[in-house]
Every structure is written in structure tokens, then in C-alpha cells.
Amino acid sequence: MNNHLSRSWLLAAMSKPEAVATAAQSGADVVVLDLIEFVAETDQPAARQNVRAAIATVQADGPRVFVQTTPTTCDADLRAAVWPGLSGIVLSRAETAQQMQSVCNLLFLLEKERGLGEGAIDIVAALETARGNQDAYDVITASKRVCAVTLGRADLVMDLRPEPSGDLHLMPYLMERLIIVARAAGVTPLGAWWRAPDRGLLSTPENTLQAAKRGRAAGFKGALCLRANQVAPLNSIYA
């Protein structure tokens, strides 16, 4: 992990082939092929069917490739996606050490079965619930595979609920805590210091630049994003 650049992590929904193609050419250090969060349930089987080919295509263009999955869907997602060319997974809504261990066990089996080196697949823990944040240290240290941690789209889906004011009052506390936890656990904290009205991943390039500057000053070392035009600002700041 540390040998690789990991400034920008561009998410692309597997249900949108044009988004995947754009991501591959975006200059992102990592392209995260999403199988679950931005893919309608009816499209998920097709997404899984196509992901092996997409990994090969995107990786050939330069970026490392991760896939995004969740503890509840990872069995099907990982069976579809763990093939040579895959560098890691983003485990969204990670909450417990036990979940991490069972994901790891599955990864070991698949790595063996599919001719990948043991431990080849890294994990980014995306903490999107109060429980996941509370137990962040245990979740992160549950597996040596965990290379990075992020709050994910915490402000959108976490069970603390969005702030009625539209501001992200809980985020500074959660971000600062996560940065301390990540450093104590020896993994990379990913994120940016978004401000209202931005909900983060869909920010303009200029606001992304400012969020990355603040994020870098707070301790983040790279960030996830959803639009190709956010990649350049992230790469320039998290250099």
C-alpha cells in the first residue's frame, strides 16, 4: 500500500459503463468499482457479471482497482470480483471486527482458488455508522489487510442522521477521532474536510480543492470522490 500513490479514489458505479470508462482515464490513483451502493438492486447481478472484465480494462489504463462492497453482500460481490488485477476492496458500513474477519476468511479462500498471492487483496474500512466509528480501532486492527480507513459517506447515511441545519456538526469530531485512531492503528486515513452545502463526494473541483487542503492539514492522506473532475484537485493537494 505504502508503495502506491493513494491520493484520489474515484468511485464508479458498475451499472454505468460510461462512468467506468471515464474513471479509467481520469488520472485517479485508484478506481473503486461500486457493486452495491450506487447500483440499483435489479442491476446488481449484471454488475457482478461484468466486474471481472471491468477490473482488467481499468487496470490496464493505469489505476489500481478496488471494488466497493458491504458486509451483507460481500459473499456474492467478492466471488464476482476477486480476480487477478484487483488490488483491494472498500468495505462500506463496516461495523465489527467479526465482520472484518469473516471477509478476510473469504478473501483467503478466493485468493487461493484464483491464483492470487495470499493477502494480495487490501481492505479500506468505510465506517458509516455510529457503531463502526465507536469501535473503529477494533475494526481496523481486526485484519492486517486493512490499509486505510474512511468515514465513507457518513454524512449521508450514518445512523446519527443528517443535521437538520444542513451543516455537518458531528463531522469534525468524527474525522479528528478517526485520524487519531488510524495513526494509532497504523493505517491511512482517507477523507476531506467538506463544508456545507457540499455533501462531499459530489463537490465542485474548487470546493474539492479547499476540502482537500483542510483535510490534509487535519491529517487525511487522500480522499474518495465521485466525479472525474475532482481527481486533479485531490492529486494536487494530497501529493
Next chain:
Amino acid sequence: MSQLSILVRRSNLLVSFNDARAVVAAWEHNADAITLVLDCDAANRSAVKAAITQVAKGGAEVFVRVNKASLQADLEAAVWPGLSGIMLPRAESAAEVSQADARVAALEKQRGIVAGSLQFIIMLESARGVWDIRSIIKASPRVTQVALNEQALAADLDITPLPELDPFDYARGRLAVEATAARVAAVGMAYPLSALPRELPAAALHELATKAKNLGMKGVICPYANWVAPVNAAFTPTPELVEWNRRVREAFAVGVAAGTAAVPLDGKMIDVPVDEWAIVVLAMAEACAARDAQKRAAININKNK
């Protein structure tokens, strides 16, 4: 009142042991405590004993900041009668605090110092230390203060903090809450000076030290001598505050005698928590006055020599 509420260690001036002129002058700055900062490679460790006596001339408590890499040699150089305690840098585990405790206990015995009398000031300088603060400060009953070295924490996180964005609200809040829960005094300056320390005019220092006090800090470790006076002032209850709290106590006592535990005073409601807080403020004011008198006496004796 707990011991915590009457520990008067508002300012703790850091003085480099290698800087002979600073060591000679340190006692005149009126700090409540002075910490001699010992370098790993300090050649003249045998001179620490005399330096302790020298910096104590103004009535300050004296601490020595030791190094992890040369802990045993540093403790042997520092643990002498007259020392108040040891500042432990970059504490990251309960085990290392216990180990330091055992070594200090052995030296106390060897050198005729009351067993258990030497205190520890714990410096947290890394994410690991911040995360494990609870076990670290509970590892030894010698721990009376704990501080966050925000410059070191920034280096540990490999960041350059922006003055307009405080990255350590959480770490500082954790420090204040965990320390208070463990009956240990949290020590620190307010942001941005906490992470980017420098010399400032007294008024600005006073304002930031007051902010630190309102964040739950009980004192400040001062890297510059000109921090000492404004820090002492900020952590000392003002005469106005003392007067108000005297009136609070009187009004409350009158109310209680008349059968009510809620008394109006100047448009404010005085009840049990307000009265309890008044007790704390008045005790602190008294303790500060006593400490200041002690230091004044010591300074006068030595100035007239």
C-alpha cells in the same frame, strides 16, 4: 475538595539544561514550576543536581524532562531531594509509565526521598498516546498532570496545521475528559498557540490562556518565559470573581437558613451547583494566593542575597 482542585501549577516554564544562562535566570520569571529539559546526550549530567537548586530559588516546583532513550541515566541524574517530579515525554503505554515508576521508586529509596513523593507529568506526543491516554495516566499514582504536545502530535500525523482550522479539538477534548475522570490535571494552551507556539503580546497570551482554562486545562507548559505572567494571571481567579463568589456563598447560606436552596442574586439563581462551584473558586483563589506568597518570599530572600 479533591486534591486536583488545589494543585496550583498554573505555569510550568521549560528551560533547556544545556542553556546555562537560561538556567541561571529561570527562577526570576515567577513560574509555579520549572522543568529542566535534559538532552539525551547531555555530557554534564552531574550538574543537574545543582541546576535543580538554582531554578528553585524563586519557589518554583522543579521537574526534569527525561528522555526515553536515556531514561535510567536521566533519572539517576535528576532524582535528588528538592525535585518535585519527572516529565515523561512521548508516553505511549501504561507499561513504560510503570517501568519509570519502579525506577523512580528505587532512586527515592536510595537517596532518602519520601517514597512515592515524586510526581509524573505525562506528555502525550503521538496518536498512540492520545488513544491510550486512559491506561497511561492510570499506570502510576505519581501522575498528577497530563499534557498534549500538539507540535509533536502534528509531526506524528505528518501535518502542518492551518491556524484557522484546529485539528486537535478531539484530542484536546479527550485529554480534558479522560484526565478529569482520572483525577489528573489536564495541561495545555488554546489553539492555534498550542500547536504553533511562539512569543505573543501579554494580552493575546492572557486571552488564549483563559480560553485554555475554559477548555478544562488547569495550567500551561510554557516554552517561553514571557508566557508565564499572563498564564499565571489567567489561571488565578480575579478579585471580581472572588468577590462575586463570596456573595454567592453568603446569599446561599442565608437562603438555606431560611429553608430554600434556590436564592436570587443580582438576577441570577443561586442553587447547590452554583454554591459548590463558588467553593471551588474560593479555594482556588486561596491556594493561588498562598502559592504566590510562598514564591514572593523565596524571591525576596534570594534577591537580597
